[in-house]
Amino acid sequence: MVAIVDCNSFYCSCERIFRPDLWEHPVVVLSNNDGCIVSRTDEAKALGIKMGEPYFQAKELLEKHNVAVFSSNYALYGDMSRRVMDTIGVIVGMENVEIYSVDECFIDVSKIALSQLKDVAESIRDTVVKWTGIPVSVGIAPTKVLSKVANRLAKKHKVVTQGVLILDTPRKVEQALHKTNVEDIWGVGRKYAEKLNKMNIKTAYELSQQDLQWAVNHLGGVVGERLVRELKGEPCIDFQPPLSVKKMIATSRMFGKPVSDIASIKEAVATYTARAAEKLRRQQCVAQTIHVYLIPKVEHVQGQKFRHGASQGCYVKLPVATALTNELTKAARQLVDSIYKSGQLYTKAGVTLSDIIPDTAIQGNLFNAPTTNKAAGNRLMQVMDNINFSMRKDMLKLASIGTTQHWSMKCKFQSPRFSTRWNELIKVQ
DNA sequence: TCTGGGGTCCTAGGACCC
DNA sequence: TCTGGGGTCCTAGGACCC
Secondary structure, eight states: OEEEEEETTHHHHHHHHTOGGGTTSOEEEEOGGGOBEEEEOHHHHHTTOOTTOBHHHHHHHHHHTTOEEEOOOHHHHHHHHHHHHHHHHHHHOGGGEEEEETTEEEEEOTTSOGGGHHHHHHHHHHHHHHHHSOOEEEEEESSHHHHHHHHHHHHHTHHHHTTEEEOOSHHHHHHHHHTOBGGGSTTOOHHHHHHHHHTTOOBHHHHHTSOHHHHHHHTTTHHHHHHHHHHTTOOOSOOOOTTOOOSOEEEEEEEEEEEOOHHHHHHHHHHHHHHHHHHHHHTTEEEEEEEEEEEEOOOOOTTSOOOOOOOEEEEEEEEEEEOOHHHHHHHHHHHHHHHOOTTOOEEEEEEEEEEEEETTOOOOOSSOOTTTTHHHHHHHHHHHHHHHHHSOTTSSOOGGGOSSOTTOOOOTTOOOOTTTOGGGOOOOO
8 A cells, every 4th residue: 555645735834834823824926036836825815816826816815815825935845744744654664665645655554454454544644733833634445546546535525534544445535536537637638638528528437447558559658557557556656765866857948027138148058057067066967968048038918828938948968967157157148149049038947957977977088088177166166156055155155157137037926935034134122 | 108927847859879 | 653671779768656
């Protein structure tokens, strides 16, 4: 059996911890740049505020109902996430926990007796909220996909389930599948949901009754086959080993407002490259390919679904893999030169590092000894990372990042980093 | 005026080999 | 009229996730 623990309205719950005045109050959290609504409390959902809705469109409704609005505060959410996961680790043993995302983890509960599962699930739910202030829901079932089905129903029918649902018999699994639409299944996105509905397959139960060859043909090959098998109760999605290193590292942002001058774009790209290089060094890796892209501004046609402009990008394979910010930045700035079109307005830029390998495995080549100045470069990076980590972000940086950053994001409603900065601690009178 | 960001996995198709 | 077969490697792009 597999359990999944999912934090309820995670970002909103984090914002509420230090704000007792908001405990019964509707709250929403906005995406970067104060663009869209990405987290809502139940009270906010009840007001008809939709997930992913642009802030400027929802603004009137939010103000009318006096909803508390926050910009995203990743320092706070990251720290709270760590506390939640640590708490779960204490209860079930960290070796059984797979952290799936900032607000979710799977737990291998196959060694726990069926009769004990309810107690364990309730203990997780109660301990996490007591130790961290974050409410969670728990779903348990024979496979990962079915545990997500259980979790969703646990959340949806909180009054009945008290946030815990266990599907431990075929009968319970079947009932749960009947109550789940295909678009609510983990692994079925918008495209497949439309396709399935057209084929008159509406519920998870109906999908679970299809045969495997049908799934291969209609749901993207082996991915679809795995999905149907999981719905039938056969585990196909393995637990991931912890601390797996990323195969690609990306940093991208919308600009606060559209930008057309190349100097600002280069500053932004240098900033994102520095951030990506930091992530790369943190997992003790180097990258050989760097990809830079710009998104041009497009006029939004009234009445049509919003779309970004088509990404304009370019990449280069470096002669020698590196994690040094200065080397990566140099390449990134050259890429900007080759993509940039004078006079064009851009709304977003991004940097992606790939061909990632451990930093012990750097291959030199005939013309570039990998050791050239490497030791000195690494020491410099270590000093920068340490100071930036302990003081505050970007205390030390390369000059190419710029000091004014006219292009940087909007985030008007950011809360203090209560749990990670001494000078932002909550004050009690 | 204003529409997020960071990932993974898989497939199809082209280039190339013998 | 007829135009090998089988394999590998790589890339671009689609689909999904939170």
